Amino acid sequence: MNRLIYLFRRLLMSIPVVWLGVTATFLIIRVGPLNPAAAIVGPVNSAQAQERLDRIEEQLGLNDPIHIQYGEYLVDLVTFDLGQSWVLYPGQDTVALLAQFGPRTIWLGLWAVLIPIFIGIPLGIYAGLNVNTNRDYLASITGIVWRAMPNFWLAVILLALLSRTDALFFGSGWESFIIKTDLIGAPDLSALGTPEGFIIATKQILPAAFVLGSASMGNELRLSRTAVLEIINEDFIDTARAVGVSRWRLIGKHVLRNALIPLIPVVTSEAYLLVGGSVLVEVVFGINGIGTLFFDAMTSGDLPLAGSLMFVFILLTVSINIAQDLLYTLIDPRIGYAERR
Amino acid sequence: MTDTSSPSDANVTVRTRLDQIPTSATRAWLAGAVLLILPEVGALIQFAASALPLGETAVAAADRIPVLLSRERIPNQGTLVPGEGWEGTFLGLSPARAWGLRVGLIYLYGALCLYWIWRGYLLYRNRYRTASWTPFDDVVSRFRGHRWGQFGLLVVLAFLILAVFAPALGPTTLEQNAIDPYSYELDYYDDDTGDIETITVGAANTDTTSQGIEGRNVGPLTYDQYDRFHPFGTLPSGQDLFTQVALGARVSLFIGLLAITISGVVATSLALISAYYGGLVDLAIVLVSDATQSLPQLLVVILLSVVLSQTWLAGLYSGGVLLALIFALTGWPSLWRAVRGPALQVSERTWVDAADSYGLAPKTTMRRHILPYIVGYLMVYASMSLGGIIIGVSGLSFLGLGISSPTPEWGRLVDVGQPLLTTMSWHIAVLPGTLIVIVVTGFNALGDGVRDAIDAETDLSSEEETSAAASGAGG
Numbered sequence: 127m128n129r130l131i132y133l134f135r136r137l138l139m140s141i142p143v144v145w146l147g148v149t150a151t152f153l154i155i156r157v158g159p160l161n162p163a164a165a166i167v168g169p170v171n172s173a174q175a176q177e178r179l180d181r182i183e184e185q186l187g188l189n190d191p192i193h194i195q196y197g198e199y200l201v202d203l204v205t206f207d208l209g210q211s212w213v214l215y216p217g218q219d220t221v222a223l224l225a226q227f228g229p230r231t232i233w234l235g236l237w238a239v240l241i242p243i244f245i246g247i248p249l250g251i252y253a254g255l256n257v258n259t260n261r262d263y264l265a266s267i268t269g270i271v272w273r274a275m276p277n278f279w280l281a282v283i284l285l286a287l288l289s290r291t292d293a294l295f296f297g298s299g300w301e302s303f304i305i306k307t308d309l310i311g312a313p314d315l316s317a318l319g320t321p322e323g324f325i326i327a328t329k330q331i332l333p334a335a336f337v338l339g340s341a342s343m344g345n346e347l348r349l350s351r352t353a354v355l356e357i358i359n360e361d362f363i364d365t366a367r368a369v370g371v372s373r374w375r376l377i378g379k380h381v382l383r384n385a386l387i388p389l390i391p392v393v394t395s396e397a398y399l400l401v402g403g404s405v406l407v408e409v410v411f412g413i414n415g416i417g418t419l420f421f422d423a424m425t426s427g428d429l430p431l432a433g434s435l436m437f438v439f440i441l442l443t444v445s446i447n448i449a450q451d452l453l454y455t456l457i458d459p460r461i462g463y464a465e466r467r
Numbered sequence: 468m469t470d471t472s473s474p475s476d477a478n479v480t481v482r483t484r485l486d487q488i489p490t491s492a493t494r495a496w497l498a499g500a501v502l503l504i505l506p507e508v509g510a511l512i513q514f515a516a517s518a519l520p521l522g523e524t525a526v527a528a529a530d531r532i533p534v535l536l537s538r539e540r541i542p543n544q545g546t547l548v549p550g551e552g553w554e555g556t557f558l559g560l561s562p563a564r565a566w567g568l569r570v571g572l573i574y575l576y577g578a579l580c581l582y583w584i585w586r587g588y589l590l591y592r593n594r595y596r597t598a599s600w601t602p603f604d605d606v607v608s609r610f611r612g613h614r615w616g617q618f619g620l621l622v623v624l625a626f627l628i629l630a631v632f633a634p635a636l637g638p639t640t641l642e643q644n645a646i647d648p649y650s651y652e653l654d655y656y657d658d659d660t661g662d663i664e665t666i667t668v669g670a671a672n673t674d675t676t677s678q679g680i681e682g683r684n685v686g687p688l689t690y691d692q693y694d695r696f697h698p699f700g701t702l703p704s705g706q707d708l709f710t711q712v713a714l715g716a717r718v719s720l721f722i723g724l725l726a727i728t729i730s731g732v733v734a735t736s737l738a739l740i741s742a743y744y745g746g747l748v749d750l751a752i753v754l755v756s757d758a759t760q761s762l763p764q765l766l767v768v769i770l771l772s773v774v775l776s777q778t779w780l781a782g783l784y785s786g787g788v789l790l791a792l793i794f795a796l797t798g799w800p801s802l803w804r805a806v807r808g809p810a811l812q813v814s815e816r817t818w819v820d821a822a823d824s825y826g827l828a829p830k831t832t833m834r835r836h837i838l839p840y841i842v843g844y845l846m847v848y849a850s851m852s853l854g855g856i857i858i859g860v861s862g863l864s865f866l867g868l869g870i871s872s873p874t875p876e877w878g879r880l881v882d883v884g885q886p887l888l889t890t891m892s893w894h895i896a897v898l899p900g901t902l903i904v905i906v907v908t909g910f911n912a913l914g915d916g917v918r919d920a921i922d923a924e925t926d927l928s929s930e931e932e933t934s935a936a937a938s939g940a941g942g
Binding site: 139140142143144145146147150151154155158159160270271273274275276277278279282283285286289290401402403405406409420421424425429432436439440443444447 | 754757758760761762766769771776777854862866867878885889897903911912
């Protein structure tokens with residue numbers, strides 16, 4: 127019951143946050159120095175262009191007083207009427223575009239969350255169990271450097287390396303390893319149900335997901351190392367060891383289970399970073415997901431589309447935040463409902 | 468200090484106390500200042516003359532004052548005449564050696580300046596400070612035992628020197644290299660004619676391109692056919708890469724420092740206000756910061772830099788000022804979150820109550836009795852966010868937004884080099900990218916060190932937040 131009230135309060139709190147966020151977006155796009163209609167039309171050097179400019183201004187409602195524009199904008203967002211694209215995919219509905227581009231970004235994000243969990247956390251635990259050995263230092267320094275590496279640069283380097291791996295991957299090179307795929311390009315998600323389609327789609331997304339998850343991987347490595355270090359000095363570990371619990375059982379049952387608790391919320395908060403990071407990675411790897419859609423919309427002057435996408439991003443980050451706070455309370459009931467922001 | 472209590476005595480006491488202090492060490496330290504200013508006095512006057520409205524003659528006069536550590540004093544561009552050796556370089560050294568010597572001297576000079584500042588601090592601490600011990604001493608001594616943090620400090624200082632002395636460090640100038648290469652000429656020895664020929668830098672550049680094929684590549688630490696030395700090789704356009712990299716460091720540092728200063732001031736003021744007043748004020752700030760954070764930073768940065776690209780703001784420093792403002796505008800919430808906790812803790816202490824009851828203005832209480840306790844935390848997060856901003860700026864430039872040409876930027880260099888990465892011209896994308904990694908690692912390490920030094924035992928309890936700050940913009 128308490129949890130329901132907490133969820134309700136958390137949702138209530140998020141309304142002004144979303145409102146402030148969309149208002150900021152509105153101000154940037156409608157009140158900012160760049161006229162959306164002019165951005166769509168481009169240079170006005172003929173009567174035709176002028177006529178088109180006037181028509182688009184009329185359609186977008188740019189001639190109305192600003193408070194009426196604002197009201198209409200809010201109503202549109204609440205009813206999830208996200209408008210259409212003007213330049214990039216003229217006339218296409220934004221929701222349809224989202225449905226078309228979204229799955230690829232979600233597929234990318236999913237793997238970008240999974241890869242760090244399966245590489246970063248085991249490495250961190252390994253480092254924590256072998257603390258102050260050379261192996262520990264190697265793992266820790268890798269994590270630190272990994273975290274400092276810009277995604278776009280890592281992507282560029284990884285692409286270059288993978289395109290020259292003819293001798294590696296059992297002599298087949300990355301592109302024809304297991305199943306033939308291209309290095310750059312979007313994964314084909316239509317055949318995800320079949321084993322072959324699944325493997326192709328996964329292999330296609332792996333390098334990009336690896337890059338996108340790199341910062342998280344470094345973080346999770348560091349944090350799981352610290353968590354293991356904290357647990358391993360607890361008295362109950364000594365007791366278990368004294369009682370004669372085997373090493374693997376000790377690690378599996380007593381160390382890991384406790385060390386993983388503080389890590390779960392960290393993983394969700396990584397998801398938050400992925401939303402913004404996907405733009406660069408998608409552009410470099412040629413994956414036409416939502417990140418690329420936003421970037422192309424911005425560079426081609428499709429401001430209405432970009433604004434609507436921003437609204438979707440705001441909803442996404444706010445819901446991730448709420449989910450994360452709920453997870454906190456589920457995992458660790460000691461955390462007060464009132465104190466979490 | 469002596470047991471004086473009335474403020475009227477204070478002046479006298481300070482006077483007599485100052486008189487009692489032996490001045491030999493102080494005089495030596497001040498003499499050090501004079502010695503350190505001498506090599507660069509010309510540069511300082513030239514800078515002042517160009518910054519102040521003094522007119523043409525003053526600027527021209529200032530330009531005649533020699534600067535010891537400059538390209539003109541230690542030139543690295545020369546002509547190799549067979550049988551006679553190098554002509555035009557410093558002491559007839561080879562261009563590589565002359566350039567190396569200049570870089571070495573500049574770094575030595577920078578190190579001496581920093582050492583001088585450190586001696587000054589020690590002098591103040593041992594002779595002039597009234598208290599024989601402050602908590603800051605412990606922070607310093609803990610940091611002196613923190614190797615990882617010192618590594619970070621070293622990297623950050625090297626980066627600072629690179630940025631500050633960028634124009635003198637490059638083998639050539641930006642003006643010659645990229646902006647106006649056809650107005651400059653260079654001499655070289657032509658094997659065919661057997662004589663010294665003259666060519667414009669622009670024309671020479673077209674022969675020294677790095678395009679990934681044999682005969683069209685000038686790699687790191689090599690000479691091109693016009694006897695020019697390229698420490699980092701050349702760009703696909705034939706320009707010198709190191710010159711661009713050094714000046715790119717300046718841009719990154721400028722944007723990073725400006726953005727972090729603005730967002731630091733905003734974050735600290737808001738943290739003080741929300742800690743002191745609490746309640747509804749705090750809630751309002753929480754909402755605004757949550758709303759700011761709900762907009763993905765990199766996307767807002769892209770949005771704002773496109774929308775504002777036509778305004779006068781975007782013209783300042785090739786868009787650098789605008790970028791710094793955008794990063795400050797989107798980056799303050801994470802800093803604010805980091806210092807709000809410590810500020811809240813301090814605001815509950817009795818001395819804050821005491822200050823209030825004593826009748827101090829809220830502003831004074833916040834500044835004098837809360838602020839000193841959160842400055843350290845601010846430093847930690849600022850250092851870590853700075854790395855994030857450097858990554859963010861280069862990421863934007865990589866996408867073609869951000870800093871516009873001809874001002875060099877590391878991310879744009881990576882973009883230029885990307886298609887050539889698998890060829891023999893790999894250096895164009897690899898070297899600037901490696902520098903970004905090293906510098907960001909340095910800032911993170913410095914932050915780690917300062918954190919451990921400030922708070923040896925409690926460990927600040929929120930490693931996760933620092934790590935989130937470090938990967939900041941997620942670029």
